[in-house]
Amino acid sequence: MxxxxxxxxxxxxxxxxxxxxxxxxxxxxxxxxxxGFAEFKGKSFAVNKHTLIPRVETEELVNIAVKSTSGNDTSFVDIGTGSGAIGISFALELKNLNKRFSGVLSDISAYALKVAKTNLNNLLFESNIQLVKSDLFVNIPKQKFDVIFANLPYIPSARIASLEDSVKNFEPITALDGGSDGLEIIRKFLSQAIDYVKLDGKIFMEVDDTHTAATEFENSWAIEILNDSNKKNRFWICRPVKH
Ligand SMILES: C[S@@+](CC[C@H](N)C(=O)[O-])C[C@H]1O[C@@H](n2cnc3c(N)ncnc32)[C@H](O)[C@@H]1O
Structure with missing residues (x-):
């Protein structure tokens, strides 16, 4: 063989x-x-079978957020942090720009959070980042954040079987399966997030390339839809609608 x-x-x-x-x-x-390691924005992040391997497309989400962050003291939360790649990279960029920040990295999986903790200790050493095990916002400290990240499971369930073997046989299903239309967890997330974002704050989300319309959320959110570098529909930038 x-x-x-x-x-x-x-x-x-x-x-x-x-x-x-x-x-x-x-x-x-x-x-x-x-x-046991994945490269993300030039750093080596520990990963294991409990965490998604952070994707190169997701680097762009961090870049978009850094560009649109103007304040000198930014509060953020990364919901569904996995290895911590998004939240830790965002904090590292702010640190390089000499900007202050405080953050929360959160995941429903205690095993993933353990990996995020390793990466936090190895890459950032900051004490103003908390790790919180939580189903979406359930255990997140009650506060309004400037920036909320969410790269939650978004693949429609019926498509899981047709994913590449390297994905479906190795990556955690709890990091991939977004329910019937891929928006089931995102729908819950957006309904809770409204209580955790500042009026001038923003949510930076990654979505499936089939999620090209966000009209069902427009009562609460103004959503800008952006492509990734492969010209695939990939990111939603959400601002709360001022009523
Ligand atoms: C697509 S992975 C993204 C991981 C990481 N943010 C990244 O970009 O590499 C989704 C993550 O969301 C977590 N997750 C799934 N359901 C969740 C929920 N209800 N609340 C919080 N996290 C959840 C999974 O454990 C997984 O780590």
């Missing part, structure tokens, strides 16, 4: 972590789960 063919990137990642490629020829696991 030939076994697995590694790409140059995969091969180099194995060598970087002192792993012998010959020992991994019979697994189809994503390279990030083999090495």
């Amino acid at each position: 030939m076994g697995r063919q590694f790409s140059t990137y995969e091969y180099n990642q194995l060598l970087k972590y002192n792993l012998d490629p010959h020992n991994y020829l019979d697994t189809n696991a994503p390279i990030e789960y083999i090495t």
Whole structure:
């Protein structure tokens, strides 16, 4: 049997972590789960089977948020933080710009939060970031945030079976499955988020490329829909509607 063919990137990642490629020829696991690390915005984030592997498209969500953050003391929460890639990268960017911040990283999975904690300690060492295990906003401290991030599960359930094997056989289903139309968790999230965002605050969300209309939310939210770098519908920037 030939076994697995590694790409140059995969091969180099194995060598970087002192792993012998010959020992991994019979697994189809994503390279990030083999090495235990994923690259995101130039940093190595610990990942494991309890966390999604942060995607390169998601880097753009952080960039959009940094560009639109003007204040000198920004409060943020990252709901469904997984490895912590979004929230930690946002904080790192603000820190590099000499801006102050306070943040919360939250996930429904205690196992994912443990990984986020490792990344927080390795990459940021900030004490003004809290880790909170929570189903959406249930355990989030009652306050209004400037910025809310949410890259929640958004894949319509019926499409899970047709995802690539490397995704559906290895990544946690609780990070992927967004219910019948992919918006079930997002709908709950947006109905709760209105109590946690400042009037001039914003929500930065990642959605499925089929989520091209947000009319059902327009009573509460003004939503700008943006493409990712592959020209696929990908981000919703939501501002509360002033009644
Ligand atoms: C698509 S992954 C995104 C992970 C990370 N934000 C990223 O961009 O790499 C979705 C995350 O949402 C979490 N999640 C799912 N349902 C949730 C809920 N009801 N409340 C909070 N987090 C939830 C999952 O555990 C998972 O870590």
